[in-house]
Amino acid sequence: MYQYYNGLVIREGTEGVPAEYVEALFVDAGWASETPDWQKEKFTLIFENSAWAFTVWDDNKMVGMVRVISDRIMAANIMDLIVLSEYRGRGIGKKLVELCVQKLPHGDWFAHTSASNFDFYKRCGFEVKDLSQNGTCAYYGYIQARxxxxR
Known part of the structure; x- marks a missing residue:
């Protein structure tokens, strides 16, 4: 599926996403640097092992992406929502979240993110719970790997 958004093309799909474009977005976001060659395939495999994904293109340049892990019935988790820094503030991230939620409109959605992004997700209709009342437990394997x- 393709759709147009403010002069950009949004593609839906989990296959054929070039690893080097994904890595460039991760680097721009500060999530990766100096990835060893033997690990670069992970940037393609994360898509292939996701339930849904959308990428945003300005001609042949990937400027945004989001991928979702889900059981496709009850729950979904937004794992990686990235918009290239020079393209931020144009509503691209919000549009990507809207497209994700449309895939499972009556399901429970979660966003794997940092506190600095809470306001963005609130604007997208997400709630930020009082973590003293309930919350999500996490084990970050990449921290242990470092x-x-x-790593």
Whole structure:
């Protein structure tokens, strides 16, 4: 599926997303740097193992992406929502969240994000719960990998 948004093209799909474009977005977001060659395939595999994904293109340049992990029935988790820094503030991120929620409109949605993004997700209709009342437990394998010298 393709759709147009403010002069950009949004593609839906989890296959054929070029690893180097994904890596460039991760680098721009500060999520990756100096990825070893043997690990670069992960930037394609994360899409192939996701339930849904959307990428945003300005001609042949990928300027945004989002991928979702879901059971496709009851719950979904937005894992990686990235918009290239020079394209932020144009509503691209909000549009990507809207497209995701349309895939499972009556399901429970969660966003894997940092507190600095809470206001953005509130504007998209998400609630930020009082974590002293309930919350999500997390184990971050990448942090452990860094401690062990694997990243």
């Amino acid at each position: 401690k062990e010298g694997h």
